[in-house]
Amino acid sequence: MKKRVVVTGMGVISPNAIGVDQFRNSLQNGISGIKYSKELENLNYFCRVAGMPALEHSYIQEKLPKYYSRKIDSMGIIYACLAGLEAWQMAGNKTNGENRLKDVGIVFGSGSLGLDSSIGERINKIDDGKGNSLNSTSITQGMNSGAAAYLNQLIGAGYQVTSNSSACITGSEAILLGYEKVASGEVSTMICGSTEGEGRYMWAGFDAMRVLCADSNANPTFASRPMSNTSSGFVPGSGSGAIVIESLDSAKKRNAKIFAEIVGGHRNCGGMRNGGNMTAQNPEAAAECVSEAVRKSGVNPREIDLLSGHLTSTMADFSEIENCVSGLGINGSDFPMINAPKSMIGHCLGAAGSIESVAVILQIYHGFVHKNINLTEENVHPGIKELIPASCIPTETQNKEIKTAIKTNFGFGDLNCSLIFRKYSHDGQNQNSI
Secondary structure: OOOOEEEEEEEEEEOOEEOHHHHHHHHHHOOOOEEEOHHHHHOOOOOOEEEOOOOOHHHHHHHOOHHHHHHOOOHHHHHHHHHHHHHHHHOOOOOOOOOOEOOEEEEEEEOOHHHOOHHHHHHHHHHOOOHHHOOOOHHHHHOOOHHHHHHHHHHOEOOOEEOOOOHHHHHHHHHHHHHHHHHOOOOOEEEEEEEEOOOHHHHHHHHHHOOEOOOOOOOHHHOOOOOEOOOOOEOEEOEEEEEEEEEHHHHHHHOOOOOEEEEEEEEEEOOOOOOOOOOOOOHHHHHHHHHHHHHHHOOOHHHOOEEEOOOOOOOHHHHHHHHHHHHHOOOHHHOOEEEOOHHHHOEOHHHHHHHHHHHHHHHHHHOEEOOOOOOOOOOEOHHHHHHOOHHHOOOOOEEOOOOEEEEEEEEOOOEEEEEEEEOOOOOOOOOOOO
């Protein structure tokens, strides 16, 4: 029998917040983390704005062992360790134990962990014939599994410790992979999340493709505007999100605080056929990913109160909502409220799904729907207006009980992932019992 799976801890490092408490405040108040980047200007990027966490070195020194602040220069790994550690400790766990935790695992992914800014120094040394002076951690920092491995030095997980990399669905897929392990009874606890560092080497290709926002360099906080008729490209971002998920039995045994329940999800690929390609989704497969997540969860689509979209502030926003309407089988006023965290944090690539899942859990637990900043009823994309009414697209934060929410992410390679979160209740029914 499938076990119930609950969320008992969260952690986040995002462009608009360091830590979960600050992240909740930023979401509720519509605080943007998008800023002008002098580095991108010096590199002659068309897009010169980005979402980068305002992380002080003193914070790293306070939260992580000295070894990490001295030896690790990959910000993707640092972000992962900070977010993962916050989630682990929020769940009521300690990090100073000497024992291997054989019933705890980690899935922590990244889009391009080895391509953040830290690689530049290594490349220059190698090209200058000074490769023998590289930091002894160069290999472990360059591994895509590096984030999971360095996080686990702090945790001591003894079950599977691995990474996934599936473009922009990486974070939500990591959560789904962990959910499946716990629901099957194979393991009691998983730390799931994803991370992405920042830098010229990852973002240059997007800038060359002209898919980054280049019209708001003078007004950075306005650059990311999903669902708007003036959307002109996404804003690159970085950071990390993490959640601790465990069986309900395990959480009850520990008397842990429960923030939400994960009731199902689905991932698939459009095969890069029937309209899908390396950078666009097969509409049928994207809709199927939504409908299958709903079916597997045993949820009635009309029970869904919130859809947290992928919604990157590009021309793909309209087709994404079209696919979600098809997948849920409802439109008009029956459609759930829909919001886009990327309006505040930009597109954190491989970290997007995990950071945005933390946002969903916070909205469920605290009973609010965050606003879509940079959006008014008047400038909602006209095609979107034909599918769903403006009342479904909040332009101000609303206090509202969220019993069931769906998180969707779509990625390069025609990849899709959907997760269904629900407000926790003792009997498993969709009701307020917290």
